[in-house]
Structures are given as C-alpha cells and as structure tokens.
Amino acid sequence: MSMIAARNIHKSFQSQDVLKGVDLDIGKGETVVLLGASGSGKSTLLRCLNFLEMPTSGEVCLDGKRVGTPDAGGRMRYSETELCQLRQRVGMVFQQFNLFPHLTVEWNVMIAQRKVLGRSEAQARERARYYLEKVGLAEKINEYPARLSGGQQQRVAIARSLAMEPDVMLFDEATSALDPELVGEVLQTMKNLSGEGMTMLIVTHELGFAYNVAHRIVFLHEGTIIEEGTPDEILVHPKSERTKAFLRGHTVFRLPQPEETA
Amino acid sequence: MTYKWDFSFLWNYRHVLAEGLLNTVYLSLTVLACGLVLGAVLAAARISRFATLRAVGSVYVELFRNVPALVLLFWFFYTIPVLTGIQNGRFLTAAVAFSLYSGAYFCEILRGGIQSIDRGQWEASIALGMTFRTVFGSIILPQAIRRTLPALTNEAIEVFKISAVAATIAYPDALYQAKLISDTEYRPVEVYTVIAVLLTAIILVLSGLSYALEYKFSKSN
Numbered sequence A: 001m002s003m004i005a006a007r008n009i010h011k012s013f014q015s016q017d018v019l020k021g022v023d024l025d026i027g028k029g030e031t032v033v034l035l036g037a038s039g040s041g042k043s044t045l046l047r048c049l050n051f052l053e054m055p056t057s058g059e060v061c062l063d064g065k066r067v068g069t070p071d072a073g074g075r076m077r078y079s080e081t082e083l084c085q086l087r088q089r090v091g092m093v094f095q096q097f098n099l100f101p102h103l104t105v106e107w108n109v110m111i112a113q114r115k116v117l118g119r120s121e122a123q124a125r126e127r128a129r130y131y132l133e134k135v136g137l138a139e140k141i142n143e144y145p146a147r148l149s150g151g152q153q154q155r156v157a158i159a160r161s162l163a164m165e166p167d168v169m170l171f172d173e174a175t176s177a178l179d180p181e182l183v184g185e186v187l188q189t190m191k192n193l194s195g196e197g198m199t200m201l202i203v204t205h206e207l208g209f210a211y212n213v214a215h216r217i218v219f220l221h222e223g224t225i226i227e228e229g230t231p232d233e234i235l236v237h238p239k240s241e242r243t244k245a246f247l248r249g250h251t252v253f254r255l256p257q258p259e260e261t262a
Numbered sequence B: 001m002t003y004k005w006d007f008s009f010l011w012n013y014r015h016v017l018a019e020g021l022l023n024t025v026y027l028s029l030t031v032l033a034c035g036l037v038l039g040a041v042l043a044a045a046r047i048s049r050f051a052t053l054r055a056v057g058s059v060y061v062e063l064f065r066n067v068p069a070l071v072l073l074f075w076f077f078y079t080i081p082v083l084t085g086i087q088n089g090r091f092l093t094a095a096v097a098f099s100l101y102s103g104a105y106f107c108e109i110l111r112g113g114i115q116s117i118d119r120g121q122w123e124a125s126i127a128l129g130m131t132f133r134t135v136f137g138s139i140i141l142p143q144a145i146r147r148t149l150p151a152l153t154n155e156a157i158e159v160f161k162i163s164a165v166a167a168t169i170a171y172p173d174a175l176y177q178a179k180l181i182s183d184t185e186y187r188p189v190e191v192y193t194v195i196a197v198l199l200t201a202i203i204l205v206l207s208g209l210s211y212a213l214e215y216k217f218s219k220s221n
C-alpha cells in the first residue's frame, strides 16, 4: 500500500491550470524523483501534498487514509486540525532553507517539537541532538543560522523536519540555492536517508543523484505525468519526446558510476 | 535678569517627588505592557485571512490613532461616568485611555515588521504542522520585534511622555506633584527644572535598555 498518494489532483491559479489531474503513489520506503521543466508544476504538486496549496480538486491519501471530507457539492473540506496533523507527518525541505534566524540551530530543531508535538524540553533537546548528529552538525548546536554555510543550513533544515519523525519527506530543489561545492554534502544526507528507508519525493536537477538514488523517476510535463519508470528507463532509454528534449537540455549530465558518491 | 536659583527647599519634598516619579513609571509601564500586547493582537488581526478581523483591526487603528490622547483621556474621565454611572479611578482611566491609544501605534509598527518577514518563514513553520497562533507567536512576532526595535523604542518613549497628560485629571504623577509643590512654594522654576531632568533621566535609562537589547539581538543576525 502506498504511504502517500495523489489522486487526480488538479490545481489552478486564477485561469491557469497548473496541475491537470496528477496521480502518484509512493510506497513506504520508496524514493521517487520528480523531474520536469521549469513551470511544469513540480513545486505546486509537492505543495499540494502537504496543503501549502489547496488542490482545486482531487484527493491526497496518507497511509491509506484520505485527507479531508467532501461536502454536499463534492468539494473537499479540510479542517485546520486535520491539516496540521497531516503536516506533522509530511516533512518538507525548501530550496531557500527557511531556517528561523532568531533561534539557535538547536532551537530551530526543537521549536516545532515543543509547540506542535508537545514534547518536553529535555526530550526535544535530546531528539534535536540526535538528528543534528545524523546530519553531521552536532558541533553547531549553539550557532545562529546566519553563521552557517548554505549546505550546513540546509542540513539543519533537514534535521528540523526529521525531528518531527515524519512518514514522508518532500524535497523541493533542496540543493539549487547552494554553491556547487556544497551540493554534495546535502545530497549525501538525502542519500543516507533514502538508504535508511525514508519515504521521499524529491524534486531535483541533479540527474546523477537521481540515477543513483531514485527507485523510480516521474516526469511531469505541463501539469501531467507523461512518463515514469526506473532511472534507467527514464534517463537512459526515455520513450517520450518531451523527456528526451528535457534530458538534452541537461548537457552536463553524464551517468556517474554507482560506486561514485552522489 | 538675575534669577536666584535655590533648590534647597525641594529636599523637604523628596518623598512627594519620589511618589510622583514612581506613579509616572507605574502608569507608563502598565500602558507599555498593555499597549504592546494590544498592538500585537491587533497586528495579528490586520494580517488575518478573515476579512472581518482585518476590518476590525483597521477601523480600530484609524479611530485611536487619530484622536488626540488628551481628548481620549477626557472622554473616558468625563463621559463614562455620565453614560454608565461608573466612576473609575484616575489610574485605571489613564491606563485604559493611553493603552488604547498606544496600541494603535504599536500595531502599525509591528504590522510593518511582520509584513517585512519572508514568506518562507510562514511556509516552513506551517509545513512543520504549526497553527497560525504558534507561527505568529513563536516565529513571526519575535522576528518582527527585533526588526522594529528602534521604532518600538520611540513609541515607548512617547508613552512615557504622554503619561504626563494624566496630570490633567489629577493623577498624582511626577508633573502633578510638581505642580502641587510649585503652587505651595511659588518656585516653579526649580520644581519644573528638577522634574524635567528626572523624567529625561528615566527615559535615557529606557533607551539604554533598548540599545542593550538591540546589541543582544544583533548577535543572531
């Protein structure tokens, strides 16, 4: 059974249809990479899955349970409580990190545990240290975000999400704002997470990473999934012309060998 | 003109002066605390996604920002008893009138700060499962306060100065006590000079605290 699923998701902004009926199932422990040209709706899809955007129609199911209830007219209604609970279980990492600049690294990871999960300060601190250690930043707990490099900030953001102990993690171009030499450390963290069996949906332009880490790759074009399959099927033997065109655009792409670290 | 200054008589009134200064500080700190809380709540209303709340917030601000503090004070002091038959104390009347007044200013300062904060802060917080209340109180407001500290300090100083208006309804603040002494001793020059110096000293302490806070916050930026 799938951990998280999108069923016929549509999303329009004013008159623009951005998502035109997306179906996507992600199994427990599966790592799925979402590819697509700029403006194809990748971010919008991710944001619909944790309801940072409200889908215009369609359903999201988490662990087999549908989110929201349809009203008499068939429109989905979501309660505030329900959405907060869903978001606790679906972590998200943003391109711009979005750490809380007024809090230390440790408190960045603690605050939602305290305020949302109601954990005690001691327990939240213990969990924060555990996850910061996991992303290799145990020695930075008392720094403020502004004093960290981009790569370190993004790893704190990952720890902040992980500390909620989510069932699913969404990554929206987590490395796109980073200097090239800092990309590796974040990708490595994501790769480790995938190896530990986290359910992940990743938007990235790092095709080498996608090739090595994804179990499945999904290609989105103008709001519709037009092709999906194993990394080999999509990246090496794409069928759709759109996918081929997209891959041609990534001229620097070369297939790394599996033993190369992503 | 050769005015012969003589401060010595004031020593006999030191308790009266001290009481006045304490009352000034007491009233000002009360107004400061209430005005800040009120301002934060109003700012939350003004950025709410509910149109009714936004409307309530802006009507409030336009109302209380535009009435002179003295008019507000007189209105509460002289009309409330007529309308309701309840005569509230001078402290309560002044505290309420000035809190409502400064709340409108604090609201606008904080709202500016809140709106300058990156959308990503809201999104990251919401994505962690926080409710509007938690995001506002734990993430957005603390950052807005840091950013607007100089403007908030200005308004806090304004609150201290406006508190002297309470002397007009005979609230025994520093100014009112000074007037009592001056009326008894016929030496307004010395009395008002001393009061002016003491009030300025208190406000300087306040600005000093604000700079210290600013310095402390600067470490996280």
Ligand SMILES: Nc1ncnc2c1ncn2[C@@H]1O[C@H](COP(=O)(O)OP(=O)(O)OP(=O)(O)O)[C@@H](O)[C@H]1O
Residues within 6 Å of the ligand: A013, A018, A036, A037, A038, A039, A040, A041, A042, A043, A044, A045
């Ligand atoms: N809040 C919004 N209001 C209006 N239009 C929006 C909004 N968010 C996204 N869009 C539009 O939806 C389309 C898809 O945007 P989206 O951000 O999902 O694309 P993307 O695939 O993530 O692109 P990129 O690779 O550039 O991040 C774009 O045309 C964008 O202008």
Ligand SMILES: [Mg+2]
Residues within 6 Å of the ligand: A042, A043, A044, A172, A173
């Ligand atoms: Mg995007």
